[in-house]
Amino acid sequence: MKRVIASLIAVLACAVVTSCSTNEEEFVEPLLEQITKSVTADVNGGHYEIAYSISNPAAGFEISASTKQEWIGNFTYGEGTIGFDVAPNDTGGPRNGSISVVYGEAGFSVPVTQLANEDVSFEFNLRQMTSTGVTIDVLPSDKTIYYTWNILDKAVADEKYSDDEVLTAYALELVNEDLEYYRNYVDQNGSLADVLSYADDLIRINTLNPATDYQIFAFGIDEKAGTVISAVTRSDFTTPEFKIQDECKFTITFDVVLQTEMTFTIVPDNPSTRYYVGICPTEMIDEKGADAIALEFIRQADVAGIDWAAHSSLHSGELTANTFEDMNITDMTPGVAYSVVVFGVSDLGERTTEVSYASQTLPVVVPSDMTFEITLVEQTESGAILNIVPSAKDEPYIAGVMKYEQYSEYIGKDEEFMNYVVEYGGMGVYEGDQRMDRSTALISDTDYVCFAFGYAGGITTPLTIFEFKTGKPDTGGGASVEITETKIIDGAEVGYDGMAAVYVYMSPNSEAAHWYAQALLSENGVPTDAFGNTFTDTEIVNLLTNPNNDSRYVDSEYVATPIDWGTEITFCIIAEDSEGNLGQLIKHTVTPQQ
Known part of the structure; x- marks a missing residue:
């Protein structure tokens, strides 16, 4: 009761001060910062602490901690710390829990791991040691756990990571960095199990220094929670001095x-x-x-x-x-x-x-009198084959193909164009005659340039430009599809709440060996991209027939898309016969209404 009365007096006092002030101060939300990220408790239990800090503390707010684990309790509160007791672990295995810390509406959670009586240990078999490398076989006593291991310079280990809790926190940071890299470049759905070691781990390392003391360490990690589940095992070794083994000169x-x-x-x-x-x-x-x-x-x-x-x-x-x-x-x-x-x-x-x-x-760049003859060998619907013949067969040069629209920004600015290609183009460096096959890599019915200029660490010749145009797709074949039904349903039925789901069903004729379909945004029946730029028919055909287009439907009985109610969408469809001859491009525009 005294505590309630005291709180009431504090609130009333605050109200009096506020009412008497002529210049009201804006309330600044208190900021609770977590300092202790995790706690690893010994198998025998004991007293542990969580560190925190509070910026802009507010009157009437108190820090509090709670847990759902019976083996964690007896919370005590100090200046920037919360103490708690962990009971001895007699379960025979490691156990995990957490402590929730709250201050006003702010809070955080601290994972707590307690090691087991029968704790996992690691054996390190070192063999084939040289002055700069060693073959390491890491052998966990429990072959069913996931773990991480690494090597530190012994001096660094002693100075910065002699405390196991500091070492495990550092190692977990490295593991999480590995996981981030794995998700960015290997598999976006990757998990800790993909970057941790499991069972025996054998590896050769050749990145050490001669006559240097090292420390190898390992500890178990819960592959789902990312918490420490074993004690740290450490072992020291020293690489031998480098010695000449072969007098060869x-x-x-x-x-x-x-x-x-x-x-x-x-x-x-x-x-x-x-x-x-x-x-x-x-x-x-x-x-x-x-x-x-x-x-x-x-x-x-x-x-x-x-x-x-x-x-x-x-x-x-x-x-x-x-x-x-x-x-x-x-x-x-x-x-x-x-x-x-x-x-x-x-x-x-x-x-x-x-x-x-x-x-x-190397000698400095010397201008060259090398010239280039560029000829069109073959024009295709989706590209071209060109021959580039330099007058000097042993001098390097840069060559490539670019849309005329992009090149046109540099007309009359040859030097600026060549410098742009060198810095950003990523083009190949060649010597001698070059047959440049772009027969399937370009866009139909589009103007291009093929360019070449000498390059030997610097530009050595004037720019040579050859203009050409890719062919138009032939859509005069007899292959076709018939649209048999257009069906509009509530998108919520297929996981798109608040939207429409539009299905267009198709039936190919006897000449159609394959058919391709895709839904595109449109304005007044003219397909556009997401920014409102309109597509030509040639661009649509290129899009539908591009094997790298994962958004198209191939040989399907229907094409479907979610779309906002009242938004126009156009379904584009084209078929081809068994010899690859394309039929007419079909466009079917729909505006779903609720």
Whole structure:
């Protein structure tokens, strides 16, 4: 009762102050910030705390905590902390709970995991250790759990992650980053199980440093809740110092050096030595040293999935190679010094020899008198085949195809156009005659240009432009479909509340081998895109016959779409016979009314 009276007095006092004030202050909503993200409790239980902070605290508001778990209780409240007790865990397995924290209308939840009596442990079998790598076999005592494991520099582990709770929080951040990447680039429906380890996990790592102390750790994770379900197991190891295993030396000579490429020859004095070749700016060697650059090459190749036991990037005996043709290096810059870096490597990915390297500065860009002859070999409904014949067969050039409409912005601005292509075009770099097949990659009945200009780290020739037009689709065939019924229903029946669902049923004639249909927005019967831009018939035919169009219906007895009531929609349909001859384009416009 005293507490109720005190609260009432506080409210009345506040009301009096407000009524007496001539300048009312705007109420600022208090902000509750969660500091402790999760709690992992020992199997024996004990006292734990949750940390928080409050900005703009309000009179009459109190922090409170609650839980549905009987093994969590006895909440105490301090300045920015909430204490609680966890009972000993005698269930024989880990258990998960949560604590709800509330302040006014704000709140958050803290997951609590308690470890089990029979806790999971991990064994780490390390083998085939080299100065820069090791094969690791992670063996959990419970083969049915999901877990994460990783390696830290021992100095970093001791300085920042000696506390298990800090380490697990850091590792969970990495796991969630892996999951985000997996969902963005692999499977948008991916789960934690896709990025966690399960059962025994065997992997080779070649990204370590020689003579360095490391710590490997692992702990179990609930693949659904994302919480820690086991204690952390740690193990330390040290990589050995690097030692030369092969006294092979390499002689490197340069045969041809151009503005953006060079040809070189490598001769090892031991023909049986397996070696790796890399190219880098010489200034990188000057800055980091040859040994560090060789280690970086090994790391990059390892991340790319190279098989060190047998791979096309590994050589033995004399080698002559070109950076452009053999190594696919297309971004070398004229006037810059580059080094060929060579070193022996074992089948475990460890360097075995001293690093040899030789440097060569590429010449600056020199204008060329190379010219181009571009001819149209074949015109198709959806593209063209062109021949590009340069007068100089050994000079690099850029060539491509672009809509005339896009190119027209640069008419009279050749240099600006070529610079645009170099920076944003993503076009290929070629040498010699080129047959450019775009027979199925362009839009019908559309004006295009094919362009070419010399490029050797810089533009070396004037621009050559060849204009052409793709063919029109022939829609004079006898294949067709008949619209047999148009059906409009309430979209709620098929999961589209507040909308209409329109079905158009079709029946093909005897000449139709395939037919394609799609619903498009329209205005007065003219199909448009979502921004109101109208489609030509040619564009509609291209859309319907494009095999990459996932929105079309193919050989279906109906085509359907949800649409707002009162909004016009046009169903576009075309059929083709067994020889690919298209029939007439059919358009059927519907405006559903409630």
